Amino acid sequence: MPDLSTATKGRILYGGDYNPEQWPEDTWLEDVRLMKAAGVNSVTLGVFSWSTLEPRPGERNFGWLDRLMDLMHANGIGVVLATPTSSPPPWMGHLYPDTLPVDQDGRTEHWGGRQHFSHSSATYRRFAAAITEDLAARYGGHPALTMWHINNEYCTFDWSERAADRFRIWLQRRYGSLDALNSAWGTAFWSQGYGDFAEVHTPRHAHYMKNPTQVLDFRRFTSDMLLECYLAERDIVRRATPHLPVTTNFMPLWFGQDAWRWAEEEDVVSVDIYPDPRDPLGAQQGALVQDMTRSQARGPWMLMEQAAGPVNWRGVNHPKPRGLNRLWSLQAVARGADAVCYFQWRQSRQGAEKFHAGMVDHAGEEGRVHQEIKQLGAELRVLSEKVTGSHTDNDIAILHDWQSWWAGVQDGRLSSEVDYPDVLKAWHRALWEAHLTTGFAHPDHDLTAYKVVVVPQLYALTDAAIDNLLAYVRQGGTLVSGFLTGIADEDDRVRPGGMDARLRELFGIRTLHEWWPLDAGEHAECEGSPGGFRGTLWSEEIDKTEDATTEAAYKGGELGGLPAVLRRGRAWYLSTLPEPDALRELLARVAHDAGVRPALAGLPDRVEAVRRGDLLFLLNHGRESVTVEVPGAHRDLLTGEAGTDRVTLGRHGVVVLER
Template structure:
């Protein structure tokens, strides 16, 4: 199979919505396995992930192989029509590995070794770890590559390891030499003339370890890039092994949502299936919006259907207070994922553990067992997914708005010596996405160097560092008639975190109608600044305009009369973060001017409407019943009933309407 014919999620779904989750039968006696299968079939489970944390069970001592229990389970799943996503167990090495090979253990920035006894305790740069990981992956692929139960491969789990030890230092130096070629180029990129940091030998370069004072931002930025690349090397090594044995089966590894340590744009290009783990807080009033953001981002990385690899059927165990999901919320948020492009709805985990660190993390079968509310709601969801699967699987979503996001810009802006620790990039990103979500506007995400021409409107909540190619891309988009809306602290630095002359790229200043950006004025926690028609938060800027077509000005204080919002032609610049309702109204007005409108007019505030293919998903995120105007006659796939012109949704209820 050629690279252009790589398998994708459709090769695993086979016309179904995958439904199931992580199954850890090694925690249970064999008689429980048969009871699990009975309950799985009753709930409509058609997929389980095996082996994620099974390394010590599969390889109890170096070189040993204990596959008998896994043989039994693979056969059991196949006999009952349940597909297997087989995981490589390499996220959690056995205790013997760290004991016999201390070089496999990661080291923190202050020199502490991270020991076994938890998980993710591996050094991505350790040749020993990589050798053992390749060996167990090779043997798993050779043994089960032809098994009829196997539908997909899952590599490792939630890659999230940082390593500042000596092995990582040697790998970091190799990575830097490949990138910069000469020390002069490295010293220039890192700005080592500051604080007498110039390097005269590659051997003098270390990962950023605990310093007396602030670290070199260029060094930290490259170390973040390096870490993402090293983890990606680990993934690709295992992926290539399983792909050699089963070129017809898709391969994935699960992202954590908006995770700081991985450039998921790069990673997504190496995956056949893009998958994510998603755990919104059921007590968070913005939980649904946070879920929508992650779903939109994952769908955009996948460029089509994606996989919800993990969610919780009830409470998690890692918040300060772990609240269960109220009745109906698990179903609602699962259908939200399908509405926004998921072709797989899965959980961690199938049966709630009785021992170990996650025994209070929920499972599809909770400690209450078959009669418990959690399992009964899982059964209902399984039936719902089976009803809508033939109509929804493989269908795409069309969005006319793109939100730009870039890990390099995030990493560069998160330096120690920034102007305000109150400005947190993920919070700014969420605020802009929330405004669009609350305006009932569906969005994609895109990298700033991606093709933006399919979109009527592009928003840039904040991209502190931009390459010249990215800036040229934004300019071409705006000058081609696209509506571009940028937030503060965008285009400040280049890819080496070198501040651009004028404090903002001069091409962008010209685009927005800014003659001089005199000074940044960050705001204290809770402080706001008055503007014409709204109040701004977090940030403000002392701007001298050139020739904008439209301005909204600051009122009072040091910036009185200066522009808070500028527009020149179809390019907008916001030098502050408007309060939530004001940002929603502003972006909705700009979108309307760009010809982008909600799926339905007059939607109640708590109702989310998303069109996937021909289907219209309506999701009531409120606790009170609500009536939605939906002109025309539709068929609700969830209830099997006809709907004419309007539909009433109860608390946490959903409808999937077909014309």
Template sequence: MPSLNDATGSRVLFGGDYNPEQWPEETWLDDVRLMREAAVTSVTVGVFSWARIEPRPGERDFGWLDRLMDLLHQHGIGVVLATPTASPPAWMGSRHPETLPRGEDGSVIWYGSRQHFCPSSPVYRAYAAAITEDLAERYGDHPALRMWHVNNEYCTFCWCDETARHFRRWLRHRYTTTEALNEAWGTAFWSQRYDTWDEVIPPRKAQYLRNPSCTLDFRRFTSDALLECFTAERDIVAARTPHIPVTTNFMPFWTGQDAWAWAREEDVVSVDVYPDPTDPLAGQYGAMIQDMTRSQARGPWMVMEQAAGAVNFRSVNVPKPRGLGRLWSLQSVARGADAVCHFQWRQSRQGSEKFHSAMLPHAGEHGRVHQEIRQIGAELSRCGERVAGTHVVSQVAILHDWESWWAGEQEGRLSARVHYPAIVRAWHRALWEAGVTTDFAHPEHDLSAYRLVVVPHLYLLTDTAVDNLVAYVRGGGVLVSGFLTGAADRDDRIRPGGMDERLRDLFGIRMVQERWPLPEGEEVACDGPRPFRGTLWAEELEPSDAETVAAYRSGELAGLPAVLRRGRAWYVSTLPEPAALSELLTRIADEAGVRPVVEDLPPGVEAVRRGDLLFLLNHAPGPVTVGLPGQYRELLTGGPVDGSVRLERHGVAVLA
């Protein structure tokens, strides 16, 4: 199977989306000149070019793309060639309205934007396959081709009649009989029993709360339906070019795809990363997405998109301060990226993304943003061969599961304030601030390589996952879990005792009597080695043989355990305030034998080891000095480092 290394050639790729169809061809020569001067090695072409390639059904206009591919190759720039199927032409929606997605209330999602297709539509799939086949046949042997990029940011949901038929086929494959479906969905509740398959519909807009098990299965189905679209196009290009790797770009922490399942189908795992420059913890957010993507890839991965400056999709779009783009680019390399790309090369002058920044902005080649792009390209050229293909090793895994997220955030839950990504981010932040590099893992993955496994919040756990966690602890691993973990099985059926019995035995909990979600603005005081405040949630636990590490101080839960420990298994029944969670996880990690990459880092400084290189990244608001044991050579400047290194604001050091 081809890999990212087949596209990179043992270097770090640098570039971005290139949309030359928006510009006169005389602009192209200027583009490739500037790309060469900026050390651009790769561009992604054709992402939204369907209407240009197929202006009318069945017609093909490849002449412009032929000239572009040849021009890029002549100037030594590789091409990630996209199938343009994320944005069907207007003629498809007009002539085939059955290809348009429908909302939960049956309303049509019209063309005029992008991603306006029903993933289950056989008409859409046929047109998508036809244009993919022609692209593969025409450019499969082109010397500029480095990688295939299928579609773009799969994110379409649909509740139409064709989707309903597809959903029923998916359910029949999963359950075989309506009797098994009724049992899994608990349809005895509210007289929801299904007698025949034709009665089953997607969870459309309803009078009141919808069946949560049906909704959960529909989320599973939608991820699988989109994945079918991806694999259909992937198989077409792979059959023609088995030596060329294939990817599609994930959106960070996107709810619509089970990225564990998707990553298994990709040669290269890629992601679009857009932290908010106004977020003081944007560096941690970026690190979390990078850790998650690296873990899905099980090795080097690709930044498919990031912004050179401002984006256009927030209510207020602030540009990146000087040096921040460089910091975040090198952070992604530190955490395993072998390709750093942007959206896009030349900033659009029209359309919905004309205010989205680009490598070549409206200010032109002499503008600050483009000059910083040139610096990034030069520095990646300097260190790329040394870092490409190397790995980031972690002794800690954070468990994450899309199905648990889907199940835990449905209608009728205990607290709408519980937002799964925010909880995962809080636990990752605690370890990031402690200087501990983490992987992510699925709860059914082999966890034996990790000294510490962290479960921020997994409401749903399969029997296989529960057995895996128990075996991990019995095998010598240290496990720490957050609240509401293991409450439901794979069908969203609540387990007796409020938590799976095997987990209750593992944590030393006899019973979960009640759960106490906290209203907005309310916290709970907790006593432990150091008093702290619990946020968001509390639980009324009846312990068996567990040690109470911290207890609730007052109120209905006064004296009851907030943090429990039974041997190597810990359970945290609230969300401690950030400093307390960091202190707790630092203590547990230390006892598990996990050490930070660099001891005594100044606040805001991130240290990551990749291969034999040490990356130091300054997210603090001003310059800092980092003490180091021994002597190093700084790869970006070539100078020696002895005992300490000074990092300017947004500064980076890459040390050998």
């Protein structure tokens, strides 16, 4: 099968979404001149062009796109051609109301924005297939075409009657019978037993709490329906161009897609990353998304969208300070990206995103943003030969599962203060600040390649996933788990004892008597390794087995003397979330004992070191210059200068060292 290397051909792809239909044609020639000067070698066309391509049902307007494809090819710029199906034309919703989604309160979502389509509408799917067929037939053989981009940021939920019909079919396939569905959903509670599949609906607005397993299945169903839409278009373009890769762009840690399953269906895994420039942990957020995407891709991946400057959808939209765009772009390359792209090329003058930055912003060619874009393009050309196709290795895996996340987010949970993404970020942050490069894995994946596996929180686990964790530890791996792990099965049925018995034995938990969630701002004082610390969010009343060691205990209060951090052999269990410094120290110690080392020892704070292939990337996320000790002979690829044992990194500075 084709992959990202089919499109890169030994280059880092550099460019972004190009929406020339917003501009007069004399601007196109100016765009091409600026693209070539900036080192742009790839543009994505057609993402939001459906109403231009099909102004009326069945009518085709391809002339403008013909000229653009030819123009790009004549100037050596490859085209990632998008299907425009994320934003149907107004005529579709007007003439065919069944194509519009409905929210959980029964309100129809109309055109005028984007993503206004019902994934379950046969009419929408028919029109989407038709425009995709015609694009594939017309441009499949065009020499500018390097890759297909299907739809854009799939994120539509739909509670309509059409969705309900498809939901019933999905449920019949999943369960086979009403008895199995009633058992899985626990419908004996609150008199919810179903006697006919026709009685089942999407989980619309209810008087009080909804059935949590029904909601969980609806989330699974939504991911599957959107995946069906993607696969239908993917298969069309694949038939026309089996030699070209196909992708669609994920949003980072998006709640509505099981991206592990989606990634298996993509030739190229791509993602959009938009950290807040004012967020002191913005670089860590970027690293988390990059690590997750690299793991989904099992190798090089594509940064499909980022912002060259401010976005337009936060309460206050701050620009990127000088050097930050370069720093975060090269961070993505260090963590496995073979494509660095943006939304969008030229900043719009009209529409909802006119204040979202472009590679050419309102300041124009001489503006700081575009000048930095040119600098980055030159540096990516230098790196291309040494970087593309190489891998960023890691000895640590963080386990993450969308379906476990979906199961844990329910109205009747024990604490709304426990937010799964925040817990995940806290554990990744601890490893990132300890200068340990991590990857991500699904709990069903083969884990034998990792020296350490960490589980920040996996509320719901299948029997197979639990067996996988047990086998990993038996084979010599080190496992560290956080609280609220293994509480429920895949139907959100609480395991006897409040945690799966196999996991309790693994961690040395004799009895889990009670959960003690903490209020906002409340802490649990702890003593022991790593020294005294405060636990946050959660605590638990646990009795340990005789062969387990209390590494840290609660100090005072109802839980005084009981385990806060418990270890049995190579399996660790944290019944609270230690504050950041303590969690970092603990995970760094566990990793060190398991034989995991940072890419470079003795790094200053705010400096990130990542090895990709034979290269060492050093990135300064601080605003002050720092000096880093780098033993051995090396050369900075970005400057060509031979180095000494000491490297100085300026504000937001980056060096890429080759031994």
